[in-house]
Amino acid sequence: MTAPVRALAVVAVLGVAVVAGAAGPVAASDASPTYVQDDVTADTTWTPEDGPYFVSTDVTIASDATLTIEPGTTVNIAEEVRVTVEGSLLAAGSATDPVEITTAEPSPTAGTWETIEYAGDSESTLRLEHTLVEYGTTAVTATSSEGAIELADATVRDHVRTGVAVRDRDGGPRVEIADSRFASLGNAGVEFAVPETNPFVESVTDLTVTGSTFTSTGSNGILVRSREISGVTVSDVDVSAVNRAGVLLATESTDARPRTSNGHYTTDVTFRDVSVTNGGTDGIRFEGGDLEDVAVVDSTFRNVDDAGIRVVDATVADPVSFTGNTVTDSGTGVQVRLQKPEGGLERVSLTIAENTLSGNDRHGVDADLAYVVVDDFAVRDNTVRGNGGAGVRLRTQALSNAAVTGNLVTGNDDRGVDVGANRIGGLDVARNRITGNGDDGVAVRASDVLAGLAVNRNSLIDNDGFGVDVTGHGAGDAPNEFRENTVVANVDGVRYAGPTGAHLANNSIALNTADRERPGDAPQGRTATGVVVEDSAGNVSLEHNDVYGHLTGLRSAANGSIDAENNYWGAESGPYHATLNPNGAGDSVETDRGKADPVPFASEPFGTRFERPTAVLVANETTVEPGDAVQFSAEQSSDDGQISAYYFAVDGETVPGSGSATHVTSFAEPGTYGVTLAVEDDTGVRSLNDASVDVTVRVVEETTTTQTTTEQTTTPTTTTPAGQDDEDSDDKSLVDSLLSLWGGIGAAFYLLALALGTYGTFLSIRGTRPPFSGRTTHALAGAAVLTWVAAGFLVDGNLLTVAG
Numbered sequence: 001m002t003a004p005v006r007a008l009a010v011v012a013v014l015g016v017a018v019v020a021g022a023a024g025p026v027a028a029s030d031a032s033p034t035y036v037q038d039d040v041t042a043d044t045t046w047t048p049e050d051g052p053y054f055v056s057t058d059v060t061i062a063s064d065a066t067l068t069i070e071p072g073t074t075v076n077i078a079e080e081v082r083v084t085v086e087g088s089l090l091a092a093g094s095a096t097d098p099v100e101i102t103t104a105e106p107s108p109t110a111g112t113w114e115t116i117e118y119a120g121d122s123e124s125t126l127r128l129e130h131t132l133v134e135y136g137t138t139a140v141t142a143t144s145s146e147g148a149i150e151l152a153d154a155t156v157r158d159h160v161r162t163g164v165a166v167r168d169r170d171g172g173p174r175v176e177i178a179d180s181r182f183a184s185l186g187n188a189g190v191e192f193a194v195p196e197t198n199p200f201v202e203s204v205t206d207l208t209v210t211g212s213t214f215t216s217t218g219s220n221g222i223l224v225r226s227r228e229i230s231g232v233t234v235s236d237v238d239v240s241a242v243n244r245a246g247v248l249l250a251t252e253s254t255d256a257r258p259r260t261s262n263g264h265y266t267t268d269v270t271f272r273d274v275s276v277t278n279g280g281t282d283g284i285r286f287e288g289g290d291l292e293d294v295a296v297v298d299s300t301f302r303n304v305d306d307a308g309i310r311v312v313d314a315t316v317a318d319p320v321s322f323t324g325n326t327v328t329d330s331g332t333g334v335q336v337r338l339q340k341p342e343g344g345l346e347r348v349s350l351t352i353a354e355n356t357l358s359g360n361d362r363h364g365v366d367a368d369l370a371y372v373v374v375d376d377f378a379v380r381d382n383t384v385r386g387n388g389g390a391g392v393r394l395r396t397q398a399l400s401n402a403a404v405t406g407n408l409v410t411g412n413d414d415r416g417v418d419v420g421a422n423r424i425g426g427l428d429v430a431r432n433r434i435t436g437n438g439d440d441g442v443a444v445r446a447s448d449v450l451a452g453l454a455v456n457r458n459s460l461i462d463n464d465g466f467g468v469d470v471t472g473h474g475a476g477d478a479p480n481e482f483r484e485n486t487v488v489a490n491v492d493g494v495r496y497a498g499p500t501g502a503h504l505a506n507n508s509i510a511l512n513t514a515d516r517e518r519p520g521d522a523p524q525g526r527t528a529t530g531v532v533v534e535d536s537a538g539n540v541s542l543e544h545n546d547v548y549g550h551l552t553g554l555r556s557a558a559n560g561s562i563d564a565e566n567n568y569w570g571a572e573s574g575p576y577h578a579t580l581n582p583n584g585a586g587d588s589v590e591t592d593r594g595k596a597d598p599v600p601f602a603s604e605p606f607g608t609r610f611e612r613p614t615a616v617l618v619a620n621e622t623t624v625e626p627g628d629a630v631q632f633s634a635e636q637s638s639d640d641g642q643i644s645a646y647y648f649a650v651d652g653e654t655v656p657g658s659g660s661a662t663h664v665t666s667f668a669e670p671g672t673y674g675v676t677l678a679v680e681d682d683t684g685v686r687s688l689n690d691a692s693v694d695v696t697v698r699v700v701e702e703t704t705t706t707q708t709t710t711e712q713t714t715t716p717t718t719t720t721p722a723g724q725d726d727e728d729s730d731d732k733s734l735v736d737s738l739l740s741l742w743g744g745i746g747a748a749f750y751l752l753a754l755a756l757g758t759y760g761t762f763l764s765i766r767g768t769r770p771p772f773s774g775r776t777t778h779a780l781a782g783a784a785v786l787t788w789v790a791a792g793f794l795v796d797g798n799l800l801t802v803a804g
Contacts, residue, residue, distance in 0.1 A: 402428070
């Protein structure tokens with residue numbers, strides 16, 4: 001077939017194909033896009049075979065219509081276009097074939113199209129399942145409070161404002177979000193608010209968010225502003241990189257002080273397994289109104305600027321619980337602010353339990369409950385460690401039935417437990433381990449009545465203030481008690497001031513200052529004190545306590561007599577008392593006002609006797625060059641029990657404590673560096689005085705030997721008087737050199753030349769010609785000198801002196 005014929009055949013085939021295509025069905029791969037310009041007024045299904053769909057103008061799904069979008073379908077919405085749902089929209093993608101609601105712009109950006117507006121009735125549903133929604137102004141905007149909005153395994157990203165925004169003043173429809181992802185939004189992931197001066201909707205009653213993530217969603221992950229909030233469940237949710245609170249629930253503005261009663265409330269709300277990281281303000285924040293049946297459980301908050309969990313200006317908290325949460329590296333762990341300045345005082349039931357609050361800039365727990373009566377407040381079984389303020393701080397008007405129990409409070413920069421109130425009618429501080437805090441272990445202050453305080457079975461060790469410091473200004477009926485506490489190695493032991501009776505029994509109060517000998521026969525100074533009693537009415541008693549290791553065991557400024565009988569004061573001979581027991585070798589008992597009677601006394605301790613460990617520090621080198629490793633050892637430190645932790649500090653920088661007794665470091669620059677050591681035993685008692693070692697770092701200059709070849713010259717030798725040590729040493733060195741192999745060979749030549757010369761001279765005197773010439777003698781002498789010179793350069797430098 002010739003080329004022209006082949007060309008005509010191809011044209012004919014193509015013509016047949018075009019005609020057949022015009023008359024017959026079209027294959028899916030060859031389908032043309034569908035342009036949507038009309039409202040959906042009947043039940044309609046969009047399929048991938050008829051797609052992609054281009055919505056080029058505003059479209060409404062009518063109230064009696066349902067639009068279903070099948071898996072794998074792409075819907076492109078044109079610029080500034082809005083889709084309004086008055087009926088139902090069901091985007092039913094699958095994991096392998098999601099629905100995509102996007103734009104066809106070649107370089108898409110957020111805000112290309114407007115929103116999907118939900119305006120349905122009670123029978124309507126907007127459901128996005130396995131659906132990607134991107135590049136709108138707001139993904140979904142609800143302007144109806146009826147029906148339901150559901151997202152399941154949806155991805156909502158790259159919108160100017162919000163993922164799901166509820167804007168109806170009456171409130172929102174039922175909103176359920178599961179296993180979905182929100183990212184790159186300008187305002188919030190989910191938001192209930194009206195964009196007006198008064199942003200609060202009337203009621204949010206059914207919101208569930210589970211298994212979802214909110215990343216870079218603007219101000220908040222979830223934001224609810226509503227007069228009434230109820231039936232909210234948020235679980236297994238991650239929020240990160242937001243500008244303000246991760247989750248915010250607000251019932252009123254907190255710009256003004258809350259009113260007496262406004263009917264605003266948050267009730268039946270649970271947050272469980274929520275994670276907020278890198279938040280701009282708080283992790284979860286509650287603002288205003290009454291909080292009832294509110295719980296935050298098993299959640300984690302890291303690197304938020306203010307508080308992990310925060311309540312601001314609520315009027316009631318009954319009951320509210322924060323349990324099993326972790327807040328680290330944030331502003332404050334848990335912060336609660338309640339106030340009600342007008343009307344009757346409301347009551348509070350608040351539980352903060354089993355949380356880990358560590359490494360925060362301010363307090364671990366900070367509760368300021370102004371103008372309210374706290375009748376059920378519990379802080380229990382928490383770990384509160386290494387915060388920049390107090391471990392637990394509470395301020396309130398009146399306090400009763402409150403408990404701080406079972407907590408580990410350690411290493412905070414201020415007080416361990418700090419409670420202040422106008423009136424205290426019942427507070428139990430029990431079974432806590434409170435150690436190493438920057439001020440008092442437990443401090444309780446009442447500006448009026450202090451009664452019913454029980455401080456029992458606590459370990460209060462190594463705090464930089466009193467172990468327990470209690471002050472009340474008004475007398476109460478119920479006495480205060482301090483029983484079975486271990487108060488050891490604090491700056492001071494126990495201080496009690498106030499008119500209400502108090503009883504101290506079965507406590508170990510020891511080593512709360514330097515364990516020093518008393519100078520002379522009388523106690524000196526007041527800095528080392530076991531128990532201080534001030535401003536009491538003489539109704540304070542001490543019995544069966546161990547009080548020792550202080551300069552002063554008991555100092556009293558009471559308005560009566562203190563019963564201090566049957567206590568152990570550190571020595572078999574009892575306490576020193578100027579009149580009652582002047583021969584006592586134990587801690588002294590002093591009275592600035594009133595009386596104190598320590599007789600009879602116990603001759604041996606009732607419980608375990610505590611001793612401080614002793615720190616000993618040794619370095620393998622104390623003078624080194626820059627970069628050289630230096631090993632420090634604390635192995636010689638000692639204790640009556642077991643040393644459990646070693647704390648090294650290098651040039652003022654503390655190394656985290658560990659169980660290792662050695663530390664290796666190096667120094668880059670010359671100078672003198674101080675290294676210190678403190679040790680802690682298995683009861684938590686630290687050594688009193690740090691051991692120290694100074695390390696000098698210096699550069700050692702290298703010695704360079706340069707050999708220069710010059711003409712041999714004769715150097716005159718100066719001889720100093722004999723008998724000096726250095727000369728004796730030199731003489732011995734020359735003898736040793738001559739007795740060496742090469743020194744001996746040279747000496748042999750020299751002695752032979754000397755012998756021949758002497759013999760030749762003798763024969764010449766007798767007139768007899770010697771049997772050898774003078775050249776032979778000179779040659780032997782020259783051989784001796786050459787031997788010494790050669791050996792001097794190659795073997796022994798002293799032979800050069802002999803040769804000279």
